[in-house]
Amino acid sequence: MHLLNQITTLSNQMMIYKQSSDLLLNEEKGDPEQKIQEAIELSDKFIKFDKSNEELTTIVNKHIKEIASIRPGRKLLKSLSKFDKTIEVKKKREFEFQVNSIVDIFTNKPLPTVYEIGVTADEYLEYIGMDSEKNEHLLKRPAWVGFGHELVHAWEAFALEELSEEQEEKETILFSMHNGSEQHTVTGFRQRIFTDKDRLDPMRVLCENTFLLYAHLPPRTRYYNDPLSTEKAKFASTVKPLSKEMYYVWLEQRVYTAHLTQLPINKVRDKLYVSRQYLFNYIVQCPIAVNFLAEEWKENREFILDLVQWPHINILPHVPKWCADKQFMLEAIRRNRDAKEHLSQNLKEDENFMKTADRLSLLKN
Ligand SMILES: [Zn+2]
Numbered sequence: 001m002h003l004l005n006q007i008t009t010l011s012n013q014m015m016i017y018k019q020s021s022d023l024l025l026n027e028e029k030g031d032p033e034q035k036i037q038e039a040i041e042l043s044d045k046f047i048k049f050d051k052s053n054e055e056l057t058t059i060v061n062k063h064i065k066e067i068a069s070i071r072p073g074r075k076l077l078k079s080l081s082k083f084d085k086t087i088e089v090k091k092k093r094e095f096e097f098q099v100n101s102i103v104d105i106f107t108n109k110p111l112p113t114v115y116e117i118g119v120t121a122d123e124y125l126e127y128i129g130m131d132s133e134k135n136e137h138l139l140k141r142p143a144w145v146g147f148g149h150e151l152v153h154a155w156e157a158f159a160l161e162e163l164s165e166e167q168e169e170k171e172t173i174l175f176s177m178h179n180g181s182e183q184h185t186v187t188g189f190r191q192r193i194f195t196d197k198d199r200l201d202p203m204r205v206l207c208e209n210t211f212l213l214y215a216h217l218p219p220r221t222r223y224y225n226d227p228l229s230t231e232k233a234k235f236a237s238t239v240k241p242l243s244k245e246m247y248y249v250w251l252e253q254r255v256y257t258a259h260l261t262q263l264p265i266n267k268v269r270d271k272l273y274v275s276r277q278y279l280f281n282y283i284v285q286c287p288i289a290v291n292f293l294a295e296e297w298k299e300n301r302e303f304i305l306d307l308v309q310w311p312h313i314n315i316l317p318h319v320p321k322w323c324a325d326k327q328f329m330l331e332a333i334r335r336n337r338d339a340k341e342h343l344s345q346n347l348k349e350d351e352n353f354m355k356t357a358d359r360l361s362l363l364k365n
Pocket of ligand 1: 149153182185
């Protein structure tokens with residue numbers, strides 16, 4: 001039952017994630033000038049840069065103003081200011097976040113750690129975002145969102161102590177998210193931020209996608225742009241964004257997929273390695289797993305019929321072959337009359353069959 005415990009933990013984490021994220025995204029809009037000004041002044045205490053450099057000053061001030069103009073942004077600036085640490089912003093070849101911890105070679109004592117953000121003069125940065133139809137596009141987001149991304153890295157560096165590689169491996173890393181830190185910075189989901197305390201704290205899930213969703217831009221779905229690089233980037237504002245709710249569904253599916261493929265017991269998909277009862281329990285607990293069922297399991301008549309009995313699993317759309325099988329579907333309807341909705345077109349047009357099916361579903365009433 002070890003795996004089932006993990007799945008329960010995971011769905012708990014997803015629930016906390018969604019509730020915390022809602023706290024950020026459902027906030028009333030309306031941004032009083034005074035609050036924006038206060039947040040900008042606050043950022044001046046911990047964001048340092050060479051103010052004699054006119055270009056850099058213009059870039060940084062512009063990004064900070066944008067971030068301070070939205071409530072999640074002000075939350076991030078406020079939280080960062082409480083750590084009593086400094087972030088140095090420099091002009092670099094690309095946007096990046098770096099932690100420089102060094103030791104004095106003569107005394108062997110650690111020197112103060114330097115947290116550094118690199119920015120460019122670009123007004124827009126490319127990324128892969130998802131539209132309302134769940135299509136991914138190469139898009140251009142305003143550069144302040146990229147600056148916000150680097151600030152989330154800083155928050156993570158301040159709030160969470162360094163992770164060893166071994167610990168990192170134990171985390172669920174989503175497809176195309178590079179590592180735990182990028183995943184957290186882009187999606188706000190990182191298992192270790194839920195492990196120590198199980199309480200709602202919007203800061204734990206505040207991420208680049210909070211900014212994108214808040215600004216009604218398509219959320220980022222990949223860390224790397226490469227897979228779609230032949231497409232010409234268009235402005236994010238020209239694409240209808242995936243809704244917050246659909247974004248949660250997308251994230252949840254990614255989390256479970258990653259979990260199923262990364263666990264040592266990733267054999268859930270493979271009938272050779274997992275017992276029927278075990279897989280059955282798994283799916284009852286975690287219905288989303290039907291998306292990853294191995295073909296051999298889909299061929300297994302009795303197994304599928306057992307799943308049909310559970311309305312919350314909705315297995316039939318995944319097994320069109322069985323939906324066209326008369327004997328199978330009669331048995332399926334006997335067990336769960338809603339199965340009738342999934343009959344193949346041919347069976348629906350078969351009058352004799354439909355009479356029998358109707359009689360069976362009436363019996364259940
Ligand atoms: Zn990053």
